[in-house]
Amino acid sequence: MVINSFRFLAFFAVVFLVYFLPWMRQRHTRQNLWLLLASYFFYGFVDWKMLPILLAITVAFWFLGGFIRKAIDRGNAKAASRFTTLGVVLGIGLLFYFKYLNFFAGSFAKLLNAIGLHVSWSTLNIVLPVGVSFFTFKLISYVIEIHREKIQPSESFLEFATYIAFFPTIMAGPIDRPGKFLPQLRQAHQFNYNLAMDGCQQILWGIFTKMVIADSIAVITHGAWSLYPEKTSWYLIYAALLSPIQVYADFDGYSNMAIGVGKILGFNITKNFDHPLLARNVSEYWRRWHISLTGWITDYVFMPLNVRFRNWGNLGIFLAISINLVVIGMWHGANWTYVLFGVYHSLLFLPLILSGKFGKNKKLKPGRWGCIQFKDFLGMIGTHLLMALGHIIIFSAGVPSIIRLFKCMINGDWSFVNPFSLLSWYSILAIVVLLILEWFTRNKEFAIQRVSKDYTSKTFRVVFLDMLLALAIVIFSASANAEFVYFQF
Amino acid sequence: MKRFLGALAIGGIAFFVFCGIVEYFQSQVDNNYSYKYWYMENRRHKVVTLLLGDSYIENAINPSLMGEGAFTLASSSRWIYYDDKLLEKYIADMPNLKQVIFGMGYKPPFFKSYHFPKTDDKEHENNEHEKYMYEKYMHIRYDDNSNHWLGLYRGFIDPSTLIGNNLLCDSLGYERVDGQSVNWQLEHNVDSNVFRLEYAKEQVAEYTGYLKDMARLCHLHKVRFIVITPPCHASYIANVRQEGLDILHGIIDDVRSEYPVEYMDYLQDEEYRADSIYRNSSHLNSVGADMFALRVKKDFGL
Numbered sequence: 089m090v091i092n093s094f095r096f097l098a099f100f101a102v103v104f105l106v107y108f109l110p111w112m113r114q115r116h117t118r119q120n121l122w123l124l125l126a127s128y129f130f131y132g133f134v135d136w137k138m139l140p141i142l143l144a145i146t147v148a149f150w151f152l153g154g155f156i157r158k159a160i161d162r163g164n165a166k167a168a169s170r171f172t173t174l175g176v177v178l179g180i181g182l183l184f185y186f187k188y189l190n191f192f193a194g195s196f197a198k199l200l201n202a203i204g205l206h207v208s209w210s211t212l213n214i215v216l217p218v219g220v221s222f223f224t225f226k227l228i229s230y231v232i233e234i235h236r237e238k239i240q241p242s243e244s245f246l247e248f249a250t251y252i253a254f255f256p257t258i259m260a261g262p263i264d265r266p267g268k269f270l271p272q273l274r275q276a277h278q279f280n281y282n283l284a285m286d287g288c289q290q291i292l293w294g295i296f297t298k299m300v301i302a303d304s305i306a307v308i309t310h311g312a313w314s315l316y317p318e319k320t321s322w323y324l325i326y327a328a329l330l331s332p333i334q335v336y337a338d339f340d341g342y343s344n345m346a347i348g349v350g351k352i353l354g355f356n357i358t359k360n361f362d363h364p365l366l367a368r369n370v371s372e373y374w375r376r377w378h379i380s381l382t383g384w385i386t387d388y389v390f391m392p393l394n395v396r397f398r399n400w401g402n403l404g405i406f407l408a409i410s411i412n413l414v415v416i417g418m419w420h421g422a423n424w425t426y427v428l429f430g431v432y433h434s435l436l437f438l439p440l441i442l443s444g445k446f447g448k449n450k451k452l453k454p455g456r457w458g459c460i461q462f463k464d465f466l467g468m469i470g471t472h473l474l475m476a477l478g479h480i481i482i483f484s485a486g487v488p489s490i491i492r493l494f495k496c497m498i499n500g501d502w503s504f505v506n507p508f509s510l511l512s513w514y515s516i517l518a519i520v521v522l523l524i525l526e527w528f529t530r531n532k533e534f535a536i537q538r539v540s541k542d543y544t545s546k547t548f549r550v551v552f553l554d555m556l557l558a559l560a561i562v563i564f565s566a567s568a569n570a571e572f573v574y575f576q577f
Numbered sequence: 578m579k580r581f582l583g584a585l586a587i588g589g590i591a592f593f594v595f596c597g598i599v600e601y602f603q604s605q606v607d608n609n610y611s612y613k614y615w616y617m618e619n620r621r622h623k624v625v626t627l628l629l630g631d632s633y634i635e636n637a638i639n640p641s642l643m644g645e646g647a648f649t650l651a652s653s654s655r656w657i658y659y660d661d662k663l664l665e666k667y668i669a670d671m672p673n674l675k676q677v678i679f680g681m682g683y684k685p686p687f688f689k690s691y692h693f694p695k696t697d698d699k700e701h702e703n704n705e706h707e708k709y710m711y712e713k714y715m716h717i718r719y720d721d722n723s724n725h726w727l728g729l730y731r732g733f734i735d736p737s738t739l740i741g742n743n744l745l746c747d748s749l750g751y752e753r754v755d756g757q758s759v760n761w762q763l764e765h766n767v768d769s770n771v772f773r774l775e776y777a778k779e780q781v782a783e784y785t786g787y788l789k790d791m792a793r794l795c796h797l798h799k800v801r802f803i804v805i806t807p808p809c810h811a812s813y814i815a816n817v818r819q820e821g822l823d824i825l826h827g828i829i830d831d832v833r834s835e836y837p838v839e840y841m842d843y844l845q846d847e848e849y850r851a852d853s854i855y856r857n858s859s860h861l862n863s864v865g866a867d868m869f870a871l872r873v874k875k876d877f878g879l
Contacts, residue, residue, distance in 0.1 A: 281580055551584050
């Protein structure tokens with residue numbers, strides 16, 4: 089049940105109507121129970137066999153949170169640390185088992201074989217629970233935040249389980265922090281017209297970027313990553329250049345839909361993107377891209393490492409960034425390409441660190457006629473090209489494929505391919521519109537948001553424009569709906 | 578809440594009204610399917626030679642060289658089911674029809690992708706599109722439960738067709754393809770990837786059933802039933818399996834055991850070796866289509 093389907097629409101209509109029944113609105117526990125049931129139904133609909141795992145791990149972490157708090161209250165810092173470590177190990181262990189066990193064991197067996205010790209490793213048939221990378225990070229942050237005394241443990245299991253399984257975000261984020269989300273579950277939600285209308289706009293914009301832009305480009309990029317020996321050099325170049333736009337339109341589209349659904353129910357969900365196509369260097373890019381993940385890694389990985397390496401100068405910063413980015417790369421999945429992706433990105437930070445420009449990004453200022461300043465524009469183009477190279481790394485099937493793909497690109501058929509023959513005119517138009525809106529709506533949460541966020545006036549106009557956008561989505565959406573890119577992670 | 582639901586209702590109703598308008602306009606645009614339907618509805622009594630099959634025939638035979646009254650009802654990516662249904666629909670009311678020429682390529686009997694109608698696998702998106710085109714423009718449903726005419730819902734509406742003309746065939750139903758596509762000799766590699774001989778058993782039985790029904794209809798109405806396998810380039814033939822050829826010829830033997838069928842296999846014919854007559858490794862271009870039309874005409878004495 090994907091979020092941009094009629095099935096989800098029917099599901100959500102029921103959830104919404106029941107959630108705001110007068111009897112439900114009297115108590116937040118009733119609303120939370122209904123949300124939890126809906127979330128488990130939603131999750132079970134994808135794979136019901138994974139529900140017990142989700143439930144069991146939720147129970148375990150809820151108890152751990154309580155134990156940590158009790159240990160702190162008793163002044164037993166060691167016990168609190170032990171429980172926290174146990175939580176972190178449990179969370180990482182869960183990820184390791186489901187995502188990385190086969191990869192590491194297989195790689196280790198290959199290594200032993202390479203040095204002459206013949207071992208065999210039969211791959212375990214491990215099925216990856218949907219959204220495990222996302223909800224595990226929520227669980228880990230819960231225990232760490234309690235240990236850091238930034239939050240109180242959740243007294244109600246219902247509240248905690250609803251936070252972990254919240255259906256708009258369980259599949260592919262954003263990764264909400266407990267400090268921001270749990271308090272929202274402690275009050276009954278009344279219907280908020282402006283917030284709901286804002287959510288509808290955000291969902292619509294998300295569907296547009298996903299179905300009209302991302303899915304159209306996906307046809308080209310999928311062809312390039314899987315059938316690159318048969319593609320011309322120009323085709324591969326176009327695919328690489330379009331890939332960052334595709335993944336952004338896809339993932340930002342999903343995030344907008346999830347945040348929009350949350351808003352209709354009265355929740356404020358963490359922002360996931362801040363116009364990454366406007367990034368002028370790699371450091372700025374990572375502050376604008378997948379914010380809920382990079383923020384998580386920064387708080388729990390980068391900052392402690394940075395403190396540890398603080399006496400090592402630039403080398404310390406570089407080491408902390410490298411580890412940070414390799415972790416981000418590995419978070420995406422178990423493949424050496426993800427490790428290489430992290431290494432590649434950390435190398436891109438080197439010039440910034442050495443020149444002392446790391447972390448010193450100036451605010452974007454418009455130039456003449458409100459347009460982008462030329463210097464900033466060059467920076468954006470340069471960053472986009474570097475990201476395009478990174479996408480070749482992350483989307484190749486393996487390290488040898490990266491080399492082969494680059495060989496095909498350089499030594500292949502250089503006969504010119506007209507880009508208009510690959511994409512329809514309306515897809516190209518939609519991409520151009522997206523790029524222009526990126527700049528002109530950079531201060532908004534999403535492109536079609538009303539500046540005042542007040543939808544009580546001019547409702548008819550808003551509805552009419554929404555209807556036109558919905559029609560454009562239906563007519564111009566790619567016929568083949570590609571799966572959300574981040575579902576695989 | 579009421580205000581919100583009201584806004585959604587107004588927007589939703591307006592949206593569906595607009596969708597209905599788009600669907601209506603889409604059904605009025607010209608394309609190969611709508612033209613061929615119109616021709617068969619209005620001019621079928623003039624047809625002497627009816628060409629049926631998929632792109633192997635649609636692009637491979639120029640009907641203007643096949644004598645008076647030739648018409649191509651063949652269409653790209655077509656599963657044999659639709660050939661049978663079209664023949665069944667019109668043959669009884671085609672007084673001048675002398676022969677039906679059906680193209681049986683090497684691939685269709687065991688090609689999984691779009692010729693495998695009983696699956697909802699995403700891989701078979703073309704098959705869904707085919708159902709839509711036949712239902713919307715030729716008024717042939719795949720089965721009684723088929724409901725594919727809503728192009729917007731299924732995402733099959735190409736916006737360029739809303740404002741332009743998508744009719745690519747000439748007045749005799751022939752879609753001319755000139756020159757060669759990029760990497761034309763490589764395309765057989767892609768083809769070989771999607772061959773699934775393991776599907777052959779179920780697929781061939783279904784294919785044979787429809788071919789037999791077409792032979793029966795022709796026999797019933799005293800019309801010659803001619804089956805041909807069009808030529809392919811050497812790079813394609815290199816991937817052809819003897820096992821596949823045996824199945825192909827076995828289908829003809831099976832049909833022949835019950836109804837008269839005239840068959841010629843041109844797949845590896847030496848006359849069609851030149852690169853210049855191919856659009857890609859398995860399809861003739863317009864030069865090849867002229868050559869092949871004259872050859873078929875001569876071989877079958879049309």
